[in-house]
Amino acid sequence: MANFSTNEFKAGLKIMLDGEPCNILENEYVKPGKGQAFNRVKIRKLISNKVLEKTFRSGETVEGADVLDTELSYLYTDGEFWHFMNNETFEQIAADEKALGDAIKWLVENDDCTITLWNGTPIVVTPPNFVELEITETDPGLKGDTAGTGGKPATLATGAVVRVPLFVQTGEIIKVDTRSGEYASRSQK
Amino acid sequence: MTNSLNWRPSASIDCLIKRNQILRQIRDYFSRHNVLEVETPTLSPSTVTDLHLEAMETLHTNPLSVKKTHLYLQTSPEYYMKRLLCAGAPSIFQIAKCFRDDEVGRYHNPEFTLLEWYRLGFSMESLIEDVDSILRLVLDTPHCEKVSYGELFIKYLDIDLKCVSDEKIVSICNDLGYENLVPTHFSNTLSIVEKDTLLQLLFCEKIETQIGTDKPIVVTHFPASQASLAKLSEADPSVSQRFEFYYKGVELANGFEELSEESEQRVRFDLDNNARVQVGLAPKPIDEKFLNALKEGLPSCAGVALGIDRLLMLALDKKQIREVISFDFGAL
Numbered sequence: 115m116a117n118f119s120t121n122e123f124k125a126g127l128k129i130m131l132d133g134e135p136c137n138i139l140e141n142e143y144v145k146p147g148k149g150q151a152f153n154r155v156k157i158r159k160l161i162s163n164k165v166l167e168k169t170f171r172s173g174e175t176v177e178g179a180d181v182l183d184t185e186l187s188y189l190y191t192d193g194e195f196w197h198f199m200n201n202e203t204f205e206q207i208a209a210d211e212k213a214l215g216d217a218i219k220w221l222v223e224n225d226d227c228t229i230t231l232w233n234g235t236p237i238v239v240t241p242p243n244f245v246e247l248e249i250t251e252t253d254p255g256l257k258g259d260t261a262g263t264g265g266k267p268a269t270l271a272t273g274a275v276v277r278v279p280l281f282v283q284t285g286e287i288i289k290v291d292t293r294s295g296e297y298a299s300r301s302q303k
Numbered sequence: 304m305t306n307s308l309n310w311r312p313s314a315s316i317d318c319l320i321k322r323n324q325i326l327r328q329i330r331d332y333f334s335r336h337n338v339l340e341v342e343t344p345t346l347s348p349s350t351v352t353d354l355h356l357e358a359m360e361t362l363h364t365n366p367l368s369v370k371k372t373h374l375y376l377q378t379s380p381e382y383y384m385k386r387l388l389c390a391g392a393p394s395i396f397q398i399a400k401c402f403r404d405d406e407v408g409r410y411h412n413p414e415f416t417l418l419e420w421y422r423l424g425f426s427m428e429s430l431i432e433d434v435d436s437i438l439r440l441v442l443d444t445p446h447c448e449k450v451s452y453g454e455l456f457i458k459y460l461d462i463d464l465k466c467v468s469d470e471k472i473v474s475i476c477n478d479l480g481y482e483n484l485v486p487t488h489f490s491n492t493l494s495i496v497e498k499d500t501l502l503q504l505l506f507c508e509k510i511e512t513q514i515g516t517d518k519p520i521v522v523t524h525f526p527a528s529q530a531s532l533a534k535l536s537e538a539d540p541s542v543s544q545r546f547e548f549y550y551k552g553v554e555l556a557n558g559f560e561e562l563s564e565e566s567e568q569r570v571r572f573d574l575d576n577n578a579r580v581q582v583g584l585a586p587k588p589i590d591e592k593f594l595n596a597l598k599e600g601l602p603s604c605a606g607v608a609l610g611i612d613r614l615l616m617l618a619l620d621k622k623q624i625r626e627v628i629s630f631d632f633g634a635l
Contacts, residue, residue, distance in 0.1 A: 143408030146511075147547070147557050148531050149355055149503035151406070169508055171484055171500070172405075 117175040120153040128181035131168065135160045135179035135232045143172070160230065161237055182231045188221050196221065196239070198229055209236035217241045219274035220292040241292045246301050247271050248287050252278060265297070313625040313634040322615055322627060325441055326398065329418060332440060338394045338420060343383035345400060349590040350375035352575035353531070354496065354582070357404035376402035379608055380419050381532065382593040385561070388421055388604060389596035396420035398611065410553060410613060412624050412631050421606035427544045427560040430605035431521050434548055434556055437609070438519050441618055447519040447548065455522060459510045464526065465541070469493040476501055479509070495528050496578050502526070511549060519550040532568070533559030550617060558607030565597035
């Protein structure tokens, strides 16, 4: 993998740090008038998901990380692995629970997910921004109440629990924003 | 410089009006104090030897000569202004365009404006008061706080620079997560350049971010190895008569009680060039005319350079240097 110098650091560049692939978020140039220039770099570690600041000497080089985002559709889980397929090549890839993380509760069959591969191995699975899931259980609530004040918890087919308005009932399909974990609307289908 | 065709200035017209008002305030201040405004060339066949300053170069064609001449754009007007002082000029000031290669950021534009001035007969202390007067005038700040470089290292890092070992500096840097900046071959000693780099790192990251938050602060007595063109302190030659002003995280001004000895100046140029070679940079041509002027005699004086664009950022509460420059590097 190629090395990158601090002047090539920009948001989105993937580098290796402490043996872990990282995504650069911000790169700030700092230089005393008469002194050495530094780059104060904000980095997200892709596996532990930790955000940290690291200072580099300007011109310092670091190893790039072979990280690739790919769109794959979710097929099924065998309990140990979650299987995804490239819809053009029909190539399949299996991700483990660690790579799934929170995405596990938003997986819907045939949904396109972003799989981040490091050296060909899935390390992060990002679900679509919105998914549609069936409510398997929620209190009946009051009929005619559309104000949505506070709402009520609802359990979805994947086991995820979200707050929904009182008028939404068991068996209905709702749209959820996976980034915030919040109810968006009833399904339009 | 951007791929868009956005032709608009990076600063608002309102900012430029305020910029003009502040420049006028500064000129009035110097006029009241009988400091003469001068202009010196931006171009020079020689340049600074500093390890951490890179000058931009240009090529000049002379219609009466077949040879093209390499010229440098000034990184500051220091040498020409000192040549004026050696030639008998009174206290002088200049508002000059300066150019530094490889510097772009929130506080850096490759082409920027320096206010540089020299006061005959001034000590470091009296020049500090002079800078403070300008800050109070333009920024309406309280009197600045004064602290030495050594005191700051004790206060914020518990490092006594007078007796700290190189190993201790390295272990502190490692503990703070700067292991990537420690020389890989380190056994027990650091070269002067390596040590200064680590001190500058600690200063930038652990001190500068914490000082001068509610009033300007002047840091005095930088280590002799970072003296630049300042005299060494008579009381303690391990430190120099160099000072820097900081306010709200901005490095505002750098000043010296000026080194006037030609032989010592030549030694420093040579040391700089040696350091450049050590780290793989090309040595720079030494300004022999400047050294000849020092031989003639630089009157006892103190001088300082203040970043006008940064002063404006503070005065107008702007977060980016481009907001106070009509067309910044990104708007060219």
